[in-house]
Amino acid sequence: MSTAMFGAPVRRHEDARLLTGAGRYLDDLGHRALAAAFVRSPHAHARVSDIDVTAAAEVDGVVAIFTYEDLTGRMAEPLPLLIPHPALHAPRTAYPLARGEVNHVGEPVVMVVARDRYLAEDAAARVVVSYDPLPAVVGLPAARSARHAVHPDVPDNVAAHLVQAVGEVDTAIAAAPHVLELDLEIERSASTPLEGKGVYARWNSDEGSLRVYTSTQASTSVRAAVAAKLGLPLVKVDCIAPDVGGGFGVKIVHPWPEEVLVAWAAQRLAALAPEGIKWTEDRWEHFVSSAHERGQLQHVRVGFDSDGRLLGLDVTIWHDNGAYTPYGIIVPIITSTQLLGPYKPGAYRCEFFSLYTNTVIVTPYRGAGRPQGVFAMERTMDAIADHLGLDRAEVRAVNFIAAEEMPYDQGLIFQDGRPLIYDSGDFAATLDKLKALVGWSDFQAYREQARAAGRRVGIGLACYVEGTGVGPYEGGHVQVETSGKVMVATGLTSQGQGHQTVLAQIVADELGVDFDDVEVTTGDTRRFGYAVGTFASRAAVMSGNAVALAARKVRQKALRIAGEALEADPSDLEIVSGVVRVKGAPASAIPLSTVAVLSNPLRYAFDEAAKAATQFAVGDTSKPPVAEDDEPGLEARDFYSPTQSTFANGMHAVIVETDPDTAEVRVLRYCVVHDCGPLINPMIVEGQVHGGVAQGVAGALYERMVYDDAGQLLNASFMDFLMPYASEIPTVEIDHLETPSPLNPLGIKGAGEAGVIPGSAVIASAIEDAEGFVIRRMPISPSELFELRASYAAGRVPGLRRTSGERTDPRTRPGHSPDNDSPDNDSPDKET
Amino acid sequence: MRAQADDGLPAGPAAGEQTREVTLRVNGVGHRLRLPVRRLLSDALRHDLERTGTHVGCEHGVCGACTVLLEGRPVRSCLILAVSVDGQDITTVEGLAAPDGGLHPVQQAFRERHGLQCGFCTPGFLLTTVAFLRETPQPSEEQAREAISGNLCRCTGYQNILASVLRAAELSAGREEQA
């Protein structure tokens, strides 16, 4: 290969436009469009008794006001259930506009269309909606108690109940020498991209077609949803994700009500809105109507031997899915399967209940249920180590799946409905690297030093395995133009991951062209109509392999045509910097641009390449100009469809300092060892890790969704939701392993979510180590840590068996017996 | 150049809405507009002048994505009424690169150090950095961190933004030496 871009820290193609203000995000489009604004429910749970739009309609500049009653055809039906599952026995989805009932604050009730956003909001403020409030179900304890129901026909609030089991967990735990139980809790957070959602739709009356721009992670699916809702043929709808200002999961939901409503209104109001209709979400709307994640209660019962080896693991999860379940139960399924991490659990049983509450819906946020699963497993590992007086890293190591055991079947069904089989990974090597990076063995000395100076420090670690690159497929199209430029398209979307760069690196290598001659388009259904979307750390794996396969086809065709032109055997040819030449005889050469001309029997001399092509005589005059199994043009498309996900892994370690007086937690060091297979672009992968870690730290120490009992989100602004600034985020130290995946041609694994996954687990581990008492609930604020200290002093929170810095080996401890210890239920706030 | 009165609002202000004529001087070019008095500067730049490089992430003054330079000082354009900056000099991200398209050293540094991912926060960071380096041409790492700690970024974890600011200081110094 001439260029070897794969693996190089290539600067990004995207940056030229994004650095100069030339990016085009959703709200940068459609300056002459009408604006939509929404009246949203101020109640968490209420019946809508009346909607009076008289005053609103009088506002100058108002074009239309829509309520549920105005919706026609399939628009009047509930939004689709995207991912059904047999265990999701009571799925509920919302109507695009509330139909007689609202189930969370922020649910859209009325849509106003006006000449501009200011006027639309003026009018929205004048719509009078009368509500009869109903009791609100807020938080998991309220949902579990079922004193009130979110949906009257789901009286226990249970949307889904699923049990997965491998082996006889009760028997295994009963026979185990040691048993522990833990009650754990993780609170809500959210993706919170800097750019909110937005939709801009324009009906073309001349063509009878619709163009929808939306800030989405899945433009092909929005297209299909809009076409279905509006009763249009798919080919009459284009959907384009322009530059998108971050996604992190929240923009994978499709369609959001606003996406179909704005599209529907654009068609309906075509005569009044020749430039279309646009809605741009504001920050408050994003907090109260776009998805959240993370909220879970967990109960862990674990049996283990005196080395800390897991014998049986029994986990019950109560998962808060919010008011509706459009995205099914993907998040708790991922929690319950990815919880296992790099370990062999012995017998395993995981049961979850997915529960309705009168709060914003819950759909994947970067990590997608994994942070909670890792929290459960890693808190358990630390508890085992402390119980036995063993080193926390050692306890993990005895439970690792060995590299020689790969591929390893965990015996469960993963989120994609396929067996959970790890394809590769060397966990022991990852741990060794991490211990070296953070200085695990030297920490005691550091702790003593710090203690002598009156400082309190702790170290923690956490491990994870992440299923990435889930199917079913992605496709790629590669076309060499007669200018020599290579145009690449894939259907999935980009939100800052640098796909235009990474995919160009891959194609440049595969085809033998210069990186700067490759131009990549993502998320535009006009260019590529089949795609799944960008989530589950799948884009590089799926579209990377798809464009590689398509480029290989193009390469083959180019070599064949060039071989005919140069009268050489294709296997004697190579492509270097966009020129096909005979190996060892570089004078005998033909540029790809000319090959592109030759690939099409219709050759007008529009450009230099076409003129140049006239010197090559091609083809057998006795055959048709386009052979039966051929097509004109130097282009190809191909799809990559793997049998299963590929599993990346990583381990994080942190050193924290907790202020003895204020209980403020400072992360002194944050170390990451990450194995996502061969790195296409290390600069971009490290950027992904940095960003993920920042969200992990944010979720552990700062961010949460604070609902009051009435279901009002009390911190629905950047003033009150504490998204960290640079002043809060530590420097991340990274080391890589590159264990290739045997599953795909490039051997790569996904990297997008990894950084965030162990955040809460690793920081809890370190705070616990610093403080000497158990941490069972995250995130943790200084005031909560302060309270915990008081509870610990009062004997209401159990301390660690190890006093900081001292380790006793239970096997030599006098009086230790291998009998079943009494289960220490060590949570101060166990749910009953 | 759009410099005629009335060309700002394609649809015109609503009946009864109070408007005022202003000159917005953006990146050295004056634009005469009649604007509703409540129009935010961020909206006037983005939607009336169609200079969409200035981004809006919160509209309540916290994220800094809308940062522009007003008379050389960084301000949050979502907290300012357009009619209140009549005649003052405004620099947006579109005004940073040289007329020949050559990147400003701060832009160059962000590119080199991968200081952006989705790019939504980027214009705010760029302008904040430009103003900061004018006052503190050779910042320490701590000073640089402090300087960018009023802007939110959800993608980068700030590490490469910090590296970009320090790199920008180097590049700017180099450029002055050459000059």
Ligand code: FES
């Ligand atoms: S948009 Fe102005 S500070 Fe966020």
Ligand code: FES
């Ligand atoms: S680069 Fe996406 S918000 Fe900063």
